[in-house]
């Protein structure tokens with residue numbers, strides 16, 4: 001099989017990681033960056049530096065964009081000579097954006113005859129190229145299928161979300177908060193653990209031991225939210241509230257601003273004040289949903 005040729009536009013922390021992963025898998029990689037110096041390490045590893053954006057786009061059927069923001073992404077597409085090179089090519093834009101921005105990029109590419117895929121990266125640059133790294137894609141399904149064998153080089157979990165590119169932004173703004181929030185909660189609670197002189201290694205191992213248990217609990221929560229079965233047979237909101245109020249008061253004495261612990265207590269208080277004190281913890285999702293329409 002011939003080696004795929006891939007163009008990468010934007011060689012910041014993430015764009016460079018994408019280009020490196022493709023080089024490691026033996027792809028021919030053509031790169032371009034606004035500040036050419038950033039391309040030097042990649043060129044030293046075998047990438048080819050294009051002299052212009054138009055030349056970079058023309059070089060490959062598959063073009064990845066990874067620049068700072070929506071404005072920067074649009075600026076690349078509007079650069080001299082680019083419009084006529086897009087025809088027939090697949091553009092995978094991994095630049096973060098709002099739902100309407102991803103839809104605007106799709107229009108901009110498709111009106112020039114290109115095939116558009118929005119991408120969302122659920123990883124730090126260090127995770128790019130790993131089998132367990134999740135990248136989200138939405139847009140042209142035939143283009144996704146055609147380039148899937150190359151896209152999995154970026155992250156082994158390549159999840160296609162459907163033809164509407166806005167789906168990437170929708171999942172990013174929910175799963176992204178889940179991931180960042182989990183890390184933030186680890187950092188908050190491990191700071192309290194350090195205050196209690198629990199060694200970090202031990203604390204980390206304890207959080208690791210809860211992983212499978214939590215997975216099962218989340219599965220049950222998800223089932224309850226969908227079926228709207230909120231009977232508090234195992235533990236009620238009021239039992240959780242009593243427990244978390246004690247925890248919140250204890251950690252408040254450390255002087256550490258434990259805002260996430262406190263925020264969870266506020267969710268419990270809200271559910272209890274709305275009359276759901278006897279219900280399962282999963283009822284919080286119902287309470288939050290109905291609050292949005294109050």
Ligand SMILES: NC(=O)c1ccc[n+]([C@@H]2O[C@H](COP(=O)([O-])OP(=O)(O)OC[C@H]3O[C@@H](n4cnc5c(N)ncnc54)[C@H](OP(=O)(O)O)[C@@H]3O)[C@@H](O)[C@H]2O)c1
Pocket residue numbers: 010011012013014015033034035038066067068069071072075076094095096097121122123124125
């Ligand atoms: N880093 C992460 O952990 C991570 C994770 C998930 C998603 N992302 C997303 O990946 C994208 C890139 O992030 P990054 O971490 O690589 O950022 P970064 O290291 O700050 O790099 C930004 C890149 O955008 C380019 N750029 C900025 N403005 C431009 C413009 N007007 N025209 C052309 N190029 C422009 C920069 O070029 P110069 O070198 O010339 O300044 C550079 O190549 C962002 O949308 C980010 O949300 C990043």
